[in-house]
Amino acid sequence: MTFDLTASLPARNFEMSLSLGPSETLAILGPNGAGKSTLLGVISGLLRPESGSARLGGRELFTLDGGTRRWSAPHLRGTALLAQEALLFPHLNVLDNVAFGPRSTGASRTEAREVARHWLDEVDALALANRKPAQLSGGQAQRVAVARALAAEPELLLLDEPMAALDIHTAPLLRRVLKRVLADRKAIIVTHDVLDAYMLADRVIVVESGRIVEEGPTRQVLERPRSHFAAGLAGLNLVAGTLGQEGITTPDGRVFAGQHDPDWSLVAGQAGVAAFPPSSVSVFLGDVHGSPRNSFPVTITDLEPHGDQVRVRASSGPSNTLSADITPAASADLGLAPGMEVRFVVKSALVSVYPA
Numbered sequence: 001m002t003f004d005l006t007a008s009l010p011a012r013n014f015e016m017s018l019s020l021g022p023s024e025t026l027a028i029l030g031p032n033g034a035g036k037s038t039l040l041g042v043i044s045g046l047l048r049p050e051s052g053s054a055r056l057g058g059r060e061l062f063t064l065d066g067g068t069r070r071w072s073a074p075h076l077r078g079t080a081l082l083a084q085e086a087l088l089f090p091h092l093n094v095l096d097n098v099a100f101g102p103r104s105t106g107a108s109r110t111e112a113r114e115v116a117r118h119w120l121d122e123v124d125a126l127a128l129a130n131r132k133p134a135q136l137s138g139g140q141a142q143r144v145a146v147a148r149a150l151a152a153e154p155e156l157l158l159l160d161e162p163m164a165a166l167d168i169h170t171a172p173l174l175r176r177v178l179k180r181v182l183a184d185r186k187a188i189i190v191t192h193d194v195l196d197a198y199m200l201a202d203r204v205i206v207v208e209s210g211r212i213v214e215e216g217p218t219r220q221v222l223e224r225p226r227s228h229f230a231a232g233l234a235g236l237n238l239v240a241g242t243l244g245q246e247g248i249t250t251p252d253g254r255v256f257a258g259q260h261d262p263d264w265s266l267v268a269g270q271a272g273v274a275a276f277p278p279s280s281v282s283v284f285l286g287d288v289h290g291s292p293r294n295s296f297p298v299t300i301t302d303l304e305p306h307g308d309q310v311r312v313r314a315s316s317g318p319s320n321t322l323s324a325d326i327t328p329a330a331s332a333d334l335g336l337a338p339g340m341e342v343r344f345v346v347k348s349a350l351v352s353v354y355p356a
């Protein structure tokens, strides 16, 4: 049972194709306005793309190609969408909120409540069965919303930042519940949180400007990011260029030495990236001309506390921001301030180089 989608919606500059295997959970990451909610809207049937097609197992969700215009209504798709807010029916108690789906597909009241109890138990919320939604905390309401979504037995569960409205103490419990219930089902989760991706997703897709810019197994994308967005999430600096024996050569001719897998055979001239943590970068004042290895002239854009360090953010070109973590004492000694031109020097032992 797989899920396949191709859809284009030019009014939102949206064009994506993706597939999902049985029991696979996919995380969608990307900046604001990248098209993540649009994707969920298209799959769930709330938004109609201009062209494309989608199938979920044996079911056709839509076919909008050439003269063929077939569109199936949201409630016939076998998908369930879980939003940031739980959106429970305020006048029904928790049990009947969850029983609503089975009831509307023909189950008797007793059967529907039985199903509801089962799913409430699955999300550790059976004890809340008689409460009204107004008597639930945000995290409890979200768990009930998960039970309600699952009670409809969707083939594909869609989650739009389910943890976004929860505080940091409540999110871990919902995350554990989701880990359990997503383990053997197909799901797509939109998130801004690397932890969600690590814990819940088998695979990650990074979207920017309505397009997929990077995809792969979660660990690979977050540990060896190829897009600036994924690198930012993973807390790594990223420099793009072409691969050579020593490392990366940037478009402006700087050589950036680093480590690469010994078993990887180099194709010179191939596009590649160098990734390195802010802790591997030192900051120096002075001559920003000349170009010794792994040394970048940069302009500081901002300074902020980061744990017990100071994070120095700087631009090294029109669209590349790099970060260095240094001690507060070093920052004070150097007299760092936004607008200053300094040199970032990176230890090559801590730079990973790999194909883009």
Ligand SMILES: Nc1ncnc2c1ncn2[C@@H]1O[C@H](COP(=O)(O)OP(=O)(O)OP(=O)(O)O)[C@@H](O)[C@H]1O
Residues within 6 Å of the ligand: 011, 012, 030, 031, 032, 033, 034, 035, 036, 037, 038, 039
């Ligand atoms: N109701 C709407 N009408 C027209 N355009 C919209 C509408 N909602 C979103 N858009 C546009 O569609 C594009 C994709 O937006 P979308 O909401 O899917 O992004 P997103 O990745 O979910 O962002 P966020 O992380 O902020 O929720 C953006 O350019 C946005 O401005």
